[in-house]
Amino acid sequence: MTTIRTAAVIGSGVMGSAIAAHLANVGIRCLLLDMVPDSLSPEEEKAGVTLQHPNVRNRLAANAIAKLKTTNPAPLYSEAFAQRITPGNLDDHFGRLAEVDWIIEAVVENAAVKQALLQRIETVWKPGTVVSSNTSGISINAMAAGCGPELRKHVLGTHFFNPPRYMKLLEIIPGRDTDPAIVASMVRFGEKTLGKGVVVAKDTPNFIANRIGTYGLLVTLQEMAAKGYTVEEVDAVTGPAMGRPKSATFRTLDLVGLDTFVHVAQNVYDNVTGEAERAAFEVPELLRGMVARGWIGEKKGQGFYKKIKGPGGSEIQALNLATMEYAPSRKVSGAAIEAAKAAKGAGEKLKALLAAGDRYSELAWNVLKRVLVYSAERLGDIAESIADIDNAMKWGFNWEFGPFETWDLIGVARSVQRMENEGLTVPAWVKEWLAAGNGTFYRRAEGAIFYASGGSFAAQETRPERISLKALKEQGKVVKTNPGASLIDIGDGVVCLEFHSPNNAIGSDILAMIQQSVDEVRRNWRGMVIAGEGRHFCVGANLMLMLMEAQDEEWDTIDFMIRQFQSSMMLLKSLEKPVVAAPHSMTLGGGVEACLPADRIVFSAETYFGLVETGVGLIPAGGGCKEMALRQSKLLAGVPDADLQPLMNKVFETIAMAKTSTSGHDAARLGYMREADSVVVNPDFRVYEAKRQVLDMDAAGYVKPAEEKFRVVGDTGKAVLQMAAYTMKRGGYISDHDFLIASKLAHVLSGGDVPEGTLVTEQYMLDLEREAFLSLCGEPKTQQRMQHMLATGKPLRN
Template structure:
């Protein structure tokens, strides 16, 4: 792991610059090289530059870095990390490759071009340096045919998926010459340092994910053309109803780019010999036509879908493949789709969809069947195990279940019987496996997980850094439980509080479990981790409950809810055992307030964290305002130093509902404390949180002393209110926004007291609660709450 400290990326296109950005994200200085331009741009000529000027010679890499700062979603965890990338070119800076630990080739997908570049790299290569290609399907062996034996040992494929920051999958592809120690090092490095899900693929056309995924997309397109389904119908079936992303089939193709997809398909077509397989990968005429027309997806404004602006707003139109004309996209519904929507879990959705026996059920089966059979037929050829294949499709194509997990979900034996009854050829190894009395490829027994490997069940190795709450619950490790949360024993005397309500929204059940967990941990455990494995950590408090009580005028009930929230957070904060929160993805409003009492927060790299209550016409009232005031007071201990700049920053962050774009970005917004950290691999965050608890316990943990809070008082409040007034005069915010901002300023300033007054935490909590209650009574706030619940986005009234 200490071997790779610096890197170089050759090729500054979208993929190359994205890989460079992610290396910079994790603290690795990286050299970004590209070709020297052969001509001057008009602006370079007007500036008097020549082809020999460094600005011209490094232009491609420099421009790519500029785009990194503007790209959305952001390739960088923090814009400041761009300083870890050094631009250069392949003529002036080639020799610098001898000073790095890892060289990544990310140039055009052309074998001859890659061979020529690798020959140039080897001339300046320092023995021991790892060299890899980011190819999506070109043979690793073919690239290095002319290289020396020692160079071949250090060469392999490292196939990132786009965008590199966000896509979990990284395929490691060794050649027959690659040193196994290099493969092990890269697997560990890419998982731990880069946060990737690594699968080892064989050096076959398009490796694993693109081989199976492309096959599935082509099968889907052919089924659509053969049986007259529309673009909208296919996407309605091949999205969440089948455990696939909302982008389904054709929105995914538009995002990838039809030109890119055709290139990937052609790669397999040109390299396989089996006539049946070759036929599937022969690009359908409709795709060729669309590429010729330039209808290649989002990057050109149209593909299978396009957005059209009109007086009524934006309209999504879908392509009719018969007329080649666009028309307003239709919403598709049927009994099978509704049944899938109502079913729980991906297995339940698939069974409901396939069991309905209607037109869409038939489409789903006719798409799924060939993919399962093809995956089984390609096992051993493209991967060593079903686990590698399943993970590749889950991490690379965002499927909920890989092909073999899907087969188990729909019933292995029953589905094979149907396949054979329909005349399909099932691989012999699958039939032999069933004949031996097995009815699944995976199984769990006595808390141990097993998978099919070479005609027997092989145990899945338990890895300490991969703590699975789902697996622990199956092993009866639940200490306490209610409808909203669980307290789980995660070993070594540490418990984990897991939210499990819809969207992990905080209601009375979670708050009750927090209080019970504090009592349990105080008596029987060394410390507490607050984490879960939901899609998001927590999207806030139970807004529906609050709105219902407010509309009914049940103010004592609303007051009770807020008091329970505040008391639960204070009880968590006062626990005399270490508490570590490990949030991930969306962590908003009350989710942030549930983390703030922790002694340490371990953010996942992809944590979108912020107090966003103003979006629904409220202010934080679960301790969020109080904690921000406390942090400012703690940071500025000298009573002679003005607190106002720190409070102003917090006011702006909350009033504008700013949300971090990453775990690292929480520092920019003032949410990260010195003791808080970021873990890159989200699968490791619960383990890292547990280790933090154990370290604090071993060091003789004592809870932080209760401190009074120095506040900016009425004069500081006035400063914030002037800011809000200026925003209103500029037309940026509404009258109701001003009202909310004034309430927020009142709380953050400490109310009607002189500047420098010392107040208690409870005093600020009371201010929070009073402001929150008064805003709940405002009609415009209730309208904002209703709009958020129905539309999923804020209303600015």
């Protein structure tokens, strides 16, 4: 297997620098090279330096690295990771390419430029080094044609989707001479180290995702022009109603840039031979005209949409294609759209959209049928398997279902019949597949997924690191379940506790399952993982229920709910078997408190982790305050005279300001990550890694640490925290109610009205949490905050 510890990226533009950032994210030291500037910047002229100064010669790469720290969304998991990228230039540092394990070119999308660069790379290339191109559609074979046979074995395409940190898809494109062992190794490296969903594409124009995605968008434009749909109507149909992102068609075009899209479409038009396919990729005059006007999307402030800022706020306007003038964007409604909105789940939404029978159903069907047929036509040309095509569209374009999964969903035989009735030619292999008695392109059996391949079903390749809770449940591996959570056997004597209530909010069902799971694991299992496969891990406790009880002044009920939450977290913490939490995405409030009692936390790289209760006028009361105070005390264990106050000041600021990590790695900055905690980059590997750590602890003879009293800062520390809050209030940064919440938080975190250095129990701290929480629930302004959050999803400042 190819070992990659160091890399070089050539080209420090948007993609090149973002690829370098993601390499730095996963611990790979990277050299970033660009051209030597031919003139001084105004700042350099003022400083009196010359073109020969190293800072001037490395300016393009250095500026790109600096920009990574301010770009939004952030390309880096942590700003500190920028130190892993070294700036350089193509004149002075080209020879250093011989020192790295992987060279990635990310220069301008021009075949001649890329070909010349590869030939220059060959002059310093170290045998064994992988060389790849981050091209979105230029032929790898043509690019490497002028290179020697040994280098060609090591050349391939690695097409990252933008932005590389966040987009799951990585297309790997071998050339005809690429060593298959290197391809296999890079696939594995892409999955395990880079955290990507990898598909292997053929060396054809635009590869897989951009080929089908561009075709689908052009088909949509053709249908729009033929039937007179508006920009808003098309986006209302081609977004979530069809299992596509909210950006739908035209917001996506504006984000990508119409100039970029035209270039991508033109690449297919110029490089395919079939007349029908060439015609499908002919760029409409509408797009060319908009590009000529400079209306290319968000980067120029207008495209199919334009944001107008006024005294009353911003207004989104949409382009009227008949007049080429902008007008306020209007909401679209119709039977099909309303039916899709009412349906539950992406699959049901699509079926409802297609079944309604109005002009919006017609738009959806006329676009969908052509995309499905085109995808089937391109099988074997752009990819070897339907699974690679489906995954490319899901991971690269954020479709809920790939083309062949969609076909299964709507009924293959029925839809093929309708397509043929409407004059569409369906590929022969699809009709042969149906004639052989197959009703779907995929089937599940014994926990494995099989897909149509060469006239029969082939097993989809699985990785042992990919543990699917959904598949395990289908195999009957559920040990216990209720409407809010399930306990699932994930093998080797380990179970996984999965939350699956709406938004994975913690309510009585989840708490009951935690209590049952602790008892079950204590008697029958080696340990437990806490993880899920929902959109988010857990967004906190059931706020709606809490608000209803507060408005009804059911204080005993709220007290019972908090006690139940606290006792459940303490049961997790006191379990005599190892527990590892594996959060992902939004992990907020009570979700954090469900992780903190675990022996270890395996964060997904994309975990947004924080105790955010102050945003709804409350404080953490499920053990969050107690755990954070306990952790600070433990950091100074054995040093009784050490000053605990600075650590508590930071915790107070983090919780009072509802700070949330911007990544799994960033949780360390906020004090949520311990030395034994870790981060996994590929979210599909989270459960496996958490299970592995459970087994490691069990094999090492796990012994639950005994509960001990811990030191608090007491009344003097509380005064320090409250003074900080008072200063914020006097400065106008926080409201009176914010100050009240902060004062309650300070009281809890400091350990209440006890002398500095007092040793307290965990239960004592839990009681403080509960008392403060209850008192805040009775505050009208807190209830207003809770109501506003439930209604808008945004915090209220009152």
